[in-house]
Amino acid sequence: MQRHSFYISLSLQTIAASLLSVRCHYEKEKAVLLDSYAQLFDMWMLQMKEGFSILLYGFGSKRSVIEQFRKDRLKDRHYHVVVNGFFPDLTLKQLLSQISIGLFGEAVSCSNPVSFCQMIKDALDRRRGQSLHVVKWMD
Numbered sequence: 001m002q003r004h005s006f007y008i009s010l011s012l013q014t015i016a017a018s019l020l021s022v023r024c025h026y027e028k029e030k031a032v033l034l035d036s037y038a039q040l041f042d043m044w045m046l047q048m049k050e051g052f053s054i055l056l057y058g059f060g061s062k063r064s065v066i067e068q069f070r071k072d073r074l075k076d077r078h079y080h081v082v083v084n085g086f087f088p089d090l091t092l093k094q095l096l097s098q099i100s101i102g103l104f105g106e107a108v109s110c111s112n113p114v115s116f117c118q119m120i121k122d123a124l125d126r127r128r129g130q131s132l133h134v135v136k137w138m139d
Contacts, residue, residue, distance in 0.1 A: 030064075037065045041073050048133065079103055079124070080133040096120070099132065 024030070044054050056062040074080045079102050081095065096116045100108040103123050110116040124132055 034064060034068060038068060038072070041069055044069065045073050049131070074133055078131050078133055083134065095134070099134075103132075 048054060056065060070080065070082065079099070081098050081102060083090070083095070092113050093116075096113065097107045097109075099120055100106070100116075103120060108116075108119070110119060120132065
């Protein structure tokens with residue numbers, strides 16, 4: 001008996017559209033879990049203020065948790081940059097450029113990354129109570 005194997009290539013849009021039609025059977029449990037994380041947001045802010053980072057890991061996407069944290073605690077209060085996914089071509093210069101747009105309203109260039117970081121730090125020092133957060137997720 002001869003066996004044939006084949007590979008079907010679907011576009012990312014086709015896959016995304018197909019996944020939208022799948023019904024989640026545990027929405028209630030996801031909402032409870034999100035609420036339990038939301039109770040930790042104040043503690044996360046305190047830890048970040050003290051210089052620590054927040055790392056979420058485990059089964060399932062943490063995107064909704066991070067987005068809720070960003071909306072509840074960072075938006076309109078702290079400067080932040082969201083980096084979506086894994087981009088191997090993303091450079092430090094591009095990231096610093098996006099931060100400068102958020103802080104200064106326009107892209108600013110510096111001769112080297114150390115000078116760039118110092119300029120960002122100086123700008124944040126002048127704006128007491130403000131901090132910069134880089135939010136990165138990889139789904």
